[in-house]
Amino acid sequence: MSSKRAPTIIDVAREAGVSIKTVSRVLNQEPGVHSETREQVLKVVAALNYRPKLSARALAGARSYLIGLLYYDPSAAFVAWVQQGATLRCREAGYHLVVESLDNDAPDIETQVERMLAALQPDGMILTPPICDNPKVIQALRAAGTPFVQMSPGQPAADAGVVCMDEVQAAEEVTHLLISLGHRHIGFIGGPADQAASGLRRQGFERAMAAHGLALEPELLQPGDFTFRSGVEAAHRLLSRRQRPSAVFAGNDDVALGVLAAAQRLGLAVPGDLSIAGFDDSPAAGLVWPALTTVRQPVAAMARSAVELLIAPPESEGQGPPRRVLAHELLVRDSTSALPTPPSRRRSPKG
Amino acid sequence: MSSKRAPTIIDVAREAGVSIKTVSRVLNQEPGVHSETREQVLKVVAALNYRPKLSARALAGARSYLIGLLYYDPSAAFVAWVQQGATLRCREAGYHLVVESLDNDAPDIETQVERMLAALQPDGMILTPPICDNPKVIQALRAAGTPFVQMSPGQPAADAGVVCMDEVQAAEEVTHLLISLGHRHIGFIGGPADQAASGLRRQGFERAMAAHGLALEPELLQPGDFTFRSGVEAAHRLLSRRQRPSAVFAGNDDVALGVLAAAQRLGLAVPGDLSIAGFDDSPAAGLVWPALTTVRQPVAAMARSAVELLIAPPESEGQGPPRRVLAHELLVRDSTSALPTPPSRRRSPKG
DNA sequence: CTGAAAGCGCTTACAG
DNA sequence: CTGAAAGCGCTTACAG
Numbered sequence: 001m002s003s004k005r006a007p008t009i010i011d012v013a014r015e016a017g018v019s020i021k022t023v024s025r026v027l028n029q030e031p032g033v034h035s036e037t038r039e040q041v042l043k044v045v046a047a048l049n050y051r052p053k054l055s056a057r058a059l060a061g062a063r064s065y066l067i068g069l070l071y072y073d074p075s076a077a078f079v080a081w082v083q084q085g086a087t088l089r090c091r092e093a094g095y096h097l098v099v100e101s102l103d104n105d106a107p108d109i110e111t112q113v114e115r116m117l118a119a120l121q122p123d124g125m126i127l128t129p130p131i132c133d134n135p136k137v138i139q140a141l142r143a144a145g146t147p148f149v150q151m152s153p154g155q156p157a158a159d160a161g162v163v164c165m166d167e168v169q170a171a172e173e174v175t176h177l178l179i180s181l182g183h184r185h186i187g188f189i190g191g192p193a194d195q196a197a198s199g200l201r202r203q204g205f206e207r208a209m210a211a212h213g214l215a216l217e218p219e220l221l222q223p224g225d226f227t228f229r230s231g232v233e234a235a236h237r238l239l240s241r242r243q244r245p246s247a248v249f250a251g252n253d254d255v256a257l258g259v260l261a262a263a264q265r266l267g268l269a270v271p272g273d274l275s276i277a278g279f280d281d282s283p284a285a286g287l288v289w290p291a292l293t294t295v296r297q298p299v300a301a302m303a304r305s306a307v308e309l310l311i312a313p314p315e316s317e318g319q320g321p322p323r324r325v326l327a328h329e330l331l332v333r334d335s336t337s338a339l340p341t342p343p344s345r346r347r348s349p350k351g
Numbered sequence: 352m353s354s355k356r357a358p359t360i361i362d363v364a365r366e367a368g369v370s371i372k373t374v375s376r377v378l379n380q381e382p383g384v385h386s387e388t389r390e391q392v393l394k395v396v397a398a399l400n401y402r403p404k405l406s407a408r409a410l411a412g413a414r415s416y417l418i419g420l421l422y423y424d425p426s427a428a429f430v431a432w433v434q435q436g437a438t439l440r441c442r443e444a445g446y447h448l449v450v451e452s453l454d455n456d457a458p459d460i461e462t463q464v465e466r467m468l469a470a471l472q473p474d475g476m477i478l479t480p481p482i483c484d485n486p487k488v489i490q491a492l493r494a495a496g497t498p499f500v501q502m503s504p505g506q507p508a509a510d511a512g513v514v515c516m517d518e519v520q521a522a523e524e525v526t527h528l529l530i531s532l533g534h535r536h537i538g539f540i541g542g543p544a545d546q547a548a549s550g551l552r553r554q555g556f557e558r559a560m561a562a563h564g565l566a567l568e569p570e571l572l573q574p575g576d577f578t579f580r581s582g583v584e585a586a587h588r589l590l591s592r593r594q595r596p597s598a599v600f601a602g603n604d605d606v607a608l609g610v611l612a613a614a615q616r617l618g619l620a621v622p623g624d625l626s627i628a629g630f631d632d633s634p635a636a637g638l639v640w641p642a643l644t645t646v647r648q649p650v651a652a653m654a655r656s657a658v659e660l661l662i663a664p665p666e667s668e669g670q671g672p673p674r675r676v677l678a679h680e681l682l683v684r685d686s687t688s689a690l691p692t693p694p695s696r697r698r699s700p701k702g
Numbered sequence: 703c704t705g706a707a708a709g710c711g712c713t714t715a716c717a718g
Numbered sequence: 719c720t721g722a723a724a725g726c727g728c729t730t731a732c733a734g
Binding site: 359360361371372375378379403404406407408409410411412413 | 726727728729730
């Protein structure tokens with residue numbers, strides 16, 4: 001079965017009684033083909049089960065039908081969602097997704113990317129954080145003339161598409177929720193400086209606090225690095241204070257899980273003694289008790305948009321490169337609840 | 352910069368004063384090139400920064416330098432690890448990884464795979480569970496003559512490579528651990544019937560119980576489907592019994608997390624009142640308190656092996672297709688502990 | 703050890 | 719609306 005040579009465009013042309021150029025036109029949906037001719041060609045294509053080979057199309061034409069995805073040590077869930085959105089959109093358009101895991105700190109990262117681009121000649125590249133802000137990677141992309149889209153970049157490039165969500169707005173919503181539940185002393189645990197999301201989420205937190213006339217207590221602003229461990233450590237600092245916060249907004253879910261673990265270890269009830277909110281809707285967020293209140297990022301939709309910007313760039317929508325801001329979702333689950341007693345209480349009874 | 356045409360093999364040949372065939376020989380590390388000639392060619396390659404284009408190599412030759420990865424709704428962590436291992440190994444060998452997310456239940460899945468194979472002409476394909484056991488997918492692969500490797504298959508194909516770990520052995524080790532901690536009444540929560548791992552893990556559990564002369568209590572064998580929810584439900588069934596088990600071995604980590612959540616909700620201390628063990632070492636397993644005792648699958652190493660079997664099939668190692676069984680690791684963490692009191696106790700004091 | 707020629711299977715100008 | 723020719727950039731027999 002595999003010995004039977006696969007049909008080529010020549011076979012189709014011969015069978016349909018037209019030139020290969022006409023077959024090519026039909027396949028690429030170019031205009032200017034008589035509808036009867038088109039029908040006839042399509043019939044033969046179906047009969048022979050003909051599929052154009054990507055390598056031949058790529059060599060002859062200007063497109064490779066390949067989209068690249070570059071990532072570095074993201075949460076596994078993030079990559080999985082990106083790929084879900086990207087591969088589905090690629091399939092719809094006859095494209096394919098090539099993935100490459102990079103070391104963002106590798107000294108030869110520019111060469112690695114340059115190699116990949118030269119060999120693969122992808123029609124576009126999707127960059128996830130923190131790769132999307134790596135100057136060497138962007139330099140390699142520019143040198144090769146490969147279009148690219150940054151997902152949630154900290155530093156949007158002048159010549160790249162951008163897909164993201166409104167991190168500031170989402171962080172504001174989380175903070176509003178906590179405040180509306182009666183919390184006044186709210187701890188905040190930030191992320192690493194080199195991740196754009198860190199600053200944006202903190203900005204949202206501060207904005208919401210200010211909007212409600214609540215002062216920021218410096219001791220309640222704790223550093224973190226988006227890891228479980230940093231959540232545990234920050235929680236110990238926050239919860240060992242004489243007046244501990246009644247709620248904590250963690251910069252992401254891993255940190256929130258660290259806070260949750262620390263609180264449970266200290267014998268605090270969540271959310272009875274402490275409300276906890278995270279960010280990202282990581283898989284684990286729904287797999288703990290109590291389930292974490294968090295923000296769902298539209299990652300798959302962002303990836304889908306990224307592919308679209310790459311395969312069919314919008315025609316001059318005002319100035320500058322295209323930008324897509326997608327809607328997020330605040331997920332109010334079980335780790336947050338209303339403050340049970342006056343905010344000045346020191347101990348709460350344990351059920 | 353991008354307007355400057357990329358150098359081709361012809362440019363290299365001219366510059367080096369040899370034929371393109373000789374350049375091709377050097378690039379492909381074929382024997383029979385004078386070392387001086389080789390040096391000269393490599394010097395020019397470096398000077399011009401020449402990189403062969405995959406599309407041209409694929410069209411002219413027998414290889415595409417593309418490896419495909421097919422998956423369906425795996426845990427995000429699983430895909431992430433597979434890709435980590437696969438892309439690194441691919442890069443070392445000048446290959447690239449194309450990923451495709453499929454719907455294992457789609458009626459036209461065979462056509463989808465057939466299309467992909469015809470367009471991409473990958474040199475090999477990696478199948479993850481449960482795709483690796485889908486007859487339609489395997490049929491499409493065979494029809495196209497594309498070599499493939501199954502990762503942890505339930506039904507090893509006669510003509511495919513296999514990479515896996517010893518699930519039975521690992522499940523035995525987990526069970527041995529619990530027994531050695533003094534547990535005698537151990538609950539087991541199985542997985543879905545269509546996942547090969549379900550049966551193998553249960554087999555290991557039963558084997559270890561038998562080895563210690565412990566009878567299987569039918570009420571302690573609970574069904575599940577590898578989801579958090581099924582873990583919660585099974586836990587309620589197990590823990591509401593008059594004589595509840597002192598330990599639970601969950602079929603995977605998501606289920607174990609469900610048991611943990613249910614136990615905590617019921618006010619049981621883990622591991623004080625109940626030891627819990629999982630399987631997979633999912634990211635969440637280390638992000639809860641107490642951290643889950645579990646089994647780390649060598650997923651990245653398995654993927655690396657899969658790539659190797661595809662790009663350089665071993666020369667006739669005995670009969671049949673190659674098979675690689677990789678070492679797993681039992682991770683003893685905080686969710687399991689020794690039985691504190693005689694096994695016949697009904698209530699344990701709560702710290 | 704080295705090379706000239708053909709050819710892989712498409713798309714791209716160009717012509718009519 | 720349709721087609722003949724050239725060419726993309728490599729590898730593959732084949733020859734010496």
